[in-house]
Amino acid sequence: MKTIAWNEFENVEMRVGTIIEVNDFPEAKKPAYQLIIDFGTELGLKKSSAQLTKRYAPSDLLGKQIVAVVNFPKKQIGPFMSECLVLGSLGEDSDIVLLTSDMKVANGLRIG
Template identity: 70%
Template sequence: MEINWNDFEKIEMRVGTILSVADFPQARKPAYQVTIDFGEVIGIRKSSAQITKRYQKPDLIGKQIVAVINFPKKQIGPFMSECLILGAVGNDQDIVLLTPDVVVANGLQIG
């Protein structure tokens, strides 16, 4: 499906730094509960991320990621997901996080 520029502009993608990661045993598929700092203006958001195949919890702390922050919140079991962490999905559902190749300010907009 092709979208136009106006459609793309509606998606608010921002860079954030992972502050904490916890196991999410109530999730249907293996996932972590991730807390992300998007800077002063946006603040702290939480997300459920199915990234357990490739990433260990300690390796994620301090890592910058890209996320969509203007989706509606989504209840996943007992957890409220407030953003969508972006990643490339391989054939085995092995997700590789989208990350900047240099450290940038939290909250920086992708576009």
Template identity: 70%
Template structure:
């Protein structure tokens, strides 16, 4: 894979990365590709945001519930069918196009900024 262009640190600072806890997981049968609808608690400052995530190959709904994840919370909202996605979970795409979520080594407060 070709290395991407270098960015300034000020560009990185524009991305609002936060820790959040998945508090609700629903099937998303209307999605073009298998996905879940997630509700994620980012604490009092940000609140609960929704996200659609194509992570059904690796994760069950039961496994995801109450898991802490890392997400971008300042991208524009994205309409996916009748669902409005408000944040983007971070992960790495494996060889079989299955996503491995970025997680935290220890539990932290919801909404904690990742830097």
């Protein structure tokens, strides 16, 4: 495992947001959803493509608070522009379990 300096970690902007829209993404190479996530007044709405279809139905995701990196460069995924990276743990079958807040908090709060 590579170690990083504390200031490198501080440069990663991880924020809490609420998923407000989930759409199928048939053009993705691997099964995925297109998500619209509300990060509050400071950051607003951001889009993300996430490979969550093995574990989550769209109805499971709506209203769920998640953790995402919001300061990576935008990434073009097929016809879709992803603006943040939703974080999760990777299971044995490459299924993703989302990182979430165990209590409802304000959208946009920084993880630190």
